[in-house]
Amino acid sequence: MSCFSSADESAHYGFSVCMLLQHYREQLGWERDGVVELGTGDATAIADVVAGLPGLRVRSFDISAPSVAQAQANIAGRGVADRYTVELGDFFDGADSTGAPAARTVISNPPYIPAPDRDILMPELWGGIYGNDLSLALLKAGYDNVVLAVPSYSDPVTTLGTAADLGYRVVNFLAMGLDFGPYSAEPKVARHIRRIVDEGRGWAGDDEYMVAVALFTRDDTIPGDRMGQLLKALQLG
């Protein structure tokens, strides 16, 4: 087993989380409630965000033991261990497990690799057959605000449709084109992505795709709905 490692993708996730948390600081209320995170990885992206936003506390979970060990070292090295904590385990088992006030905002660059089964380069990144199983579970977990990376090849129409059915709007998003990294380019995965695209349930070029980090909210005090724009931004090829 190894840690998730993808410099461009993680940097885009971290930068987008930082922009969205800063821009919607008062409405999200994270200085009061903190935020929780599904999937720490090696923690470098969000450790920088925590360092840059002095009022931010993040409670993060990862099921990969090597990732948690690496994350804890990186967080200590960045000097933010008092405000960025990492626990080994399934987010859905752990996030509501203390007596502390529950966070209203969850952030995640979730496992979203689509494949017929979990037997892929890093099994912890498997997102189910269409890649969006954990994204759908996160949207159903009851948070007011969900900052979520949405990839173009993992059935985003179903992800966004489910979000809308659950009462979420897309307040804003940051989209970036990415080349396939080692996990998407694994031949078994790349073939499966092609099938999803051919089925009309996603978009990807031969070796590139789009990821948007979007703020979904059910909070009436945060106006706007850019869900249509997000869907257009994810359509390439």
Ligand SMILES: C[S@@+](CC[C@H](N)C(=O)[O-])C[C@H]1O[C@@H](n2cnc3c(N)ncnc32)[C@H](O)[C@@H]1O
């Ligand atoms: C795409 S990586 C993102 C890592 C990091 N946030 C980043 O962007 O660099 C997704 C991470 O989620 C973790 N993960 C998968 N399923 C999980 C679950 N149920 N609960 C918590 N973490 C999970 C994986 O081990 C992996 O480290």
